[in-house]
Amino acid sequence: MxxxxxxxxxxxxxxxxxxxxxxxxxxxxxxLIKRCKECSQVHFYPRALCPHCLGDTExxxxxxxxxxxxxxTVQQADGNYVIAYVELDEGVTMLTNLIDAGDxxxxxxxxxxxxxxxxxxxxxxxxxxxxxx
Amino acid sequence: xxIHRAAAIAGAFEHPLRKAPDKTTAQLHAExxxxxxxxxxxxxxxxxxxxCAGDAPGLGALSMADYMGLRLRHIDTxxxxxxxxxxxxxxxxxxxxxxKCNVALITLAGRPRTEIANAxxxxxxxxxxxxxxxxELPYRPSxxxxxxxxxxxxxxxxxxxxxxxxxxxxxxxQHAQHNENAMLRKPVTVEEVVNSAxxxxxxxxxxxxxxxxxxGALIVVRPEIAKSLSRPLISVLGGGETxxxxxxxxxxxxxxGAAISGRLAFEEAKVQPRDIQxxxxxDSFTITVLMQLEDLxxxxxxxGGRFVQDGNLISGVGRMPVNTDGGGLCNNHPxxxxxxxxxxxxVRQLRGEAHPKVxxxxxxxxxxxxxxxxxxxxxxxxxxxxxRAQ
Numbered sequence: 001m002x003x004x005x006x007x008x009x010x011x012x013x014x015x016x017x018x019x020x021x022x023x024x025x026x027x028x029x030x031x032l033i034k035r036c037k038e039c040s041q042v043h044f045y046p047r048a049l050c051p052h053c054l055g056d057t058e059x060x061x062x063x064x065x066x067x068x069x070x071x072x073t074v075q076q077a078d079g080n081y082v083i084a085y086v087e088l089d090e091g092v093t094m095l096t097n098l099i100d101a102g103d104x105x106x107x108x109x110x111x112x113x114x115x116x117x118x119x120x121x122x123x124x125x126x127x128x129x130x131x132x133x
Numbered sequence: 134x135x136i137h138r139a140a141a142i143a144g145a146f147e148h149p150l151r152k153a154p155d156k157t158t159a160q161l162h163a164e165x166x167x168x169x170x171x172x173x174x175x176x177x178x179x180x181x182x183x184x185c186a187g188d189a190p191g192l193g194a195l196s197m198a199d200y201m202g203l204r205l206r207h208i209d210t211x212x213x214x215x216x217x218x219x220x221x222x223x224x225x226x227x228x229x230x231x232x233k234c235n236v237a238l239i240t241l242a243g244r245p246r247t248e249i250a251n252a253x254x255x256x257x258x259x260x261x262x263x264x265x266x267x268x269e270l271p272y273r274p275s276x277x278x279x280x281x282x283x284x285x286x287x288x289x290x291x292x293x294x295x296x297x298x299x300x301x302x303x304x305x306x307q308h309a310q311h312n313e314n315a316m317l318r319k320p321v322t323v324e325e326v327v328n329s330a331x332x333x334x335x336x337x338x339x340x341x342x343x344x345x346x347x348x349g350a351l352i353v354v355r356p357e358i359a360k361s362l363s364r365p366l367i368s369v370l371g372g373g374e375t376x377x378x379x380x381x382x383x384x385x386x387x388x389x390g391a392a393i394s395g396r397l398a399f400e401e402a403k404v405q406p407r408d409i410q411x412x413x414x415x416d417s418f419t420i421t422v423l424m425q426l427e428d429l430x431x432x433x434x435x436x437g438g439r440f441v442q443d444g445n446l447i448s449g450v451g452r453m454p455v456n457t458d459g460g461g462l463c464n465n466h467p468x469x470x471x472x473x474x475x476x477x478x479x480v481r482q483l484r485g486e487a488h489p490k491v492x493x494x495x496x497x498x499x500x501x502x503x504x505x506x507x508x509x510x511x512x513x514x515x516x517x518x519x520x521r522a523q
Contacts, residue, residue: 013271016267018267033382043381044268044379045264045267045269045382069386070289072285072333074333074334075332075333085282085509087384092381092382092383093379093382093383093384095268095269095274095510097273107286107289124272
């Protein structure tokens with residue numbers, strides 16, 4: 001499987017205290033989300049403090065499966081891409097790209113995590129159609 | 134404390150230029166300020182409050198206040214993107230009611246058409262340390278595709294069609310043909326909109342607003358001052374504001390912040406959506422208009438597509454005249470922020486100074502609505518309800 005066109009934005013991926021564990025896990029093929037140690041609710045995008053109650057949070061691994069909430073195919077001279085919101089089965093929705101989507105991309109479709117290699121040995125969590133679903 | 138009739142809009146000015154390669158952004162701000170003061174019949178020395186947003190040159194209001202020679206006792210640089218000027222009017226009314234200023238100047242200007250920067254389809258930059266950026270920029274969000282996501286979901290949930298969205302552009306173009314300063318004056322058809330280039334599905338090129346240089350300014354004053362001037366008295370009846378985000382990951386793109394800011398504004402104004410005779414509805418994209426019309430209560434949620442079709446937004450044709458200056462879709466979207474032009478056209482309608490071809494007869498109650506930022510992730514929403522005093 002060939003990686004999608006490299007996003008210029010990948011060159012500026014923020015690797016700081018808030019994001020380092022996320023990118024390290026992604027490089028291992030894992031998608032992390034955050035859960036509150038106080039109220040136990042999950043959230044996305046990940047924060048140090050819970051947006052439900054401002055409690056301290058911890059990283060938990062997502063199963064990496066979910067459903068397309070919305071999607072848009074973006075026409076670009078250097079190749080089209082699909083930007084999407086995917087609602088993970090854990091109940092949080094993340095902005096992402098759908099790959100190998102073709103014409104089969106549809107809101108409501110089941111999708112599965114497909115980690116895409118990026119610059120500097122990083123990896124970016126994207127999604128493709130879950131053919132087993 | 135309520136702002137109900139606590140302040141009036143005494144002056145309004147929209148810069149006539151749509152391309153300004155020979156003027157600086159600071160100069161455009163000042164030209165708009167001069168125009169609005171002349172419109173009100175006031176002078177520079179009358180101004181004691183100043184409002185601008187984060188796109189003004191310099192740090193906050195510091196450089197622009199100094200450039201224009203303002204002597205101030207109240208300053209507010211709230212920035213909610215394109216909706217900021219609507220927030221500024223409400224905040225000016227609050228400041229006037231609290232005795233903090235008597236004559237508030239609001240300016241907005243910019244030159245995105247000349248500077249090419251921040252075009253709608255280009256990746257959206259973020260200030261360093263913006264906490265969401267790390268998790269979103271790798272996926273190449275742009276202004277356009279973050280509105281497209283809302284449009285796609287609306288179509289999925291409610292069966293809204295591209296043809297229905299196109300009617301919003303058709304209405305804007307019908308109005309713009311009468312505005313000699315509008316950037317796009319040629320009327321377009323539904324077919325032309327849906328056959329224009331698909332840029333980020335389901336949105337086409339003609340679903341997008343213009344990129345224009347220019348600006349605008351407003352003068353908000355104490356009612357006693359407004360009564361001493363020769364212009365019609367345009368009172369602020371109510372205002373509402375909010376910020377809508379991703380709700381900790383429980384993303385819901387079926388409604389906009391207008392559902393909250395609109396309810397607050399109607400409560401304060403003590404009127405109903407059916408009372409509104411003219412509405413300026415922020416039109417960065419066609420979908421923006423449709424969702425705000427639903428969220429403000431002009432039609433039920435999900436019925437926006439049917440509400441906007443068949444010319445219902447065209448003055449003299451439909452039941453709900455919207456954006457009679459041609460809006461951001463055809464007239465003007467200075468500094469990539471259309472909020473100030475929304476208020477200016479509402480003031481024109483209430484004064485009876487809109488173009489005769491689009492003037493709403495005896496217009497005495499109008500609404501202006503702004504949505505700034507990204508409909509699909511984080512946006513500021515602000516609603517104003519304005520009245521011409523009898």
